[in-house]
Amino acid sequence: MPAPLNIQPGATVPVFRREGTLQHWNRYAGVNYEFADHHMDDAVGRHEGFEAAFGMGPLMHAYMHTMLRDWIDPDVGRVAAVVMQLRKPFIRGTSFIASGTVKAVIDEGGERHVDLDIWADNDKGERLATGTAKVVLPV
Amino acid sequence: MSEPKISMESLISPEMRAAVGREYQWATSYPIDASDIRRWAIAVYYPEKPPPLYWDEDYAKKTRWGGIVAPEEFNPFAWMRADPHGDMGQEAKRPWPELYLGITPPETRANILATLDVECTGVRMRVGDVIRSVTSLGGYEERPGRMGMMLFSTRLERWTNQRGELVRTYRQVLIRYK
Numbered sequence: 001m002p003a004p005l006n007i008q009p010g011a012t013v014p015v016f017r018r019e020g021t022l023q024h025w026n027r028y029a030g031v032n033y034e035f036a037d038h039h040m041d042d043a044v045g046r047h048e049g050f051e052a053a054f055g056m057g058p059l060m061h062a063y064m065h066t067m068l069r070d071w072i073d074p075d076v077g078r079v080a081a082v083v084m085q086l087r088k089p090f091i092r093g094t095s096f097i098a099s100g101t102v103k104a105v106i107d108e109g110g111e112r113h114v115d116l117d118i119w120a121d122n123d124k125g126e127r128l129a130t131g132t133a134k135v136v137l138p139v
Numbered sequence: 140m141s142e143p144k145i146s147m148e149s150l151i152s153p154e155m156r157a158a159v160g161r162e163y164q165w166a167t168s169y170p171i172d173a174s175d176i177r178r179w180a181i182a183v184y185y186p187e188k189p190p191p192l193y194w195d196e197d198y199a200k201k202t203r204w205g206g207i208v209a210p211e212e213f214n215p216f217a218w219m220r221a222d223p224h225g226d227m228g229q230e231a232k233r234p235w236p237e238l239y240l241g242i243t244p245p246e247t248r249a250n251i252l253a254t255l256d257v258e259c260t261g262v263r264m265r266v267g268d269v270i271r272s273v274t275s276l277g278g279y280e281e282r283p284g285r286m287g288m289m290l291f292s293t294r295l296e297r298w299t300n301q302r303g304e305l306v307r308t309y310r311q312v313l314i315r316y317k
Binding site: 024032056058079 | 175178183202203212252256260285
């Protein structure tokens, strides 16, 4: 559901969920030319100290954008910034579950700037990523 | 594969420290094609169908953008660059700056992304646009972690289009360890 134009601090972004499968990751590998073995081979993921293969950081970053666009409607608004710190790898076979909260709404230069805190957890409740974002809407 | 040893030795050499601030990579994309945008959108929206803004020109013309635009995080440099001619870009297995700066990288067994920070100016990437990027070395830090000494390398990028308009800035922090 698109964000209402009268959005206020404290509003939440609808939960966004994607599964950690090679069906998802290989599509992204294909468009981003990103074929590191640790995204495809569990043995390489384990050698690097993790439970299995893990998803691409830029894909998690892209998912944050997709989550925000699902909320604001990309025909109308745009994502101006996504700052994301990765806390844990997105392990194959787990889920990426993200959301956000509006911190501030500022009208400036004929546009509405919405600042958010964003985060993503896996399906065990472990935090995968935290960060901030800005979306811009017409007033 | 054998169990790796944990090391707390410093991974930053004097020549690495001396390189901080240097520009080390310049690239120009091929003109962005509608299929590049459509495929990107399919990948980042999968398993959902992407919005028509990214694949239906007739629909996109009626939006505020006046035509198809790329999703903000779109990468026009994947699958070869126009300049340097034939350059396939950074190899995902070894994306570190020392290889481009002509200095010896530290021996590490793994690299993972720690931070991605992208700011988009509102100048959209559109079909036919040619994007130019300039990459510099933002800095190095290191601190001990459960994998041993962790090396944090910061990479900075600025993207402009064929009119010289700033499209986006990009800051990436990569962690490496032995």
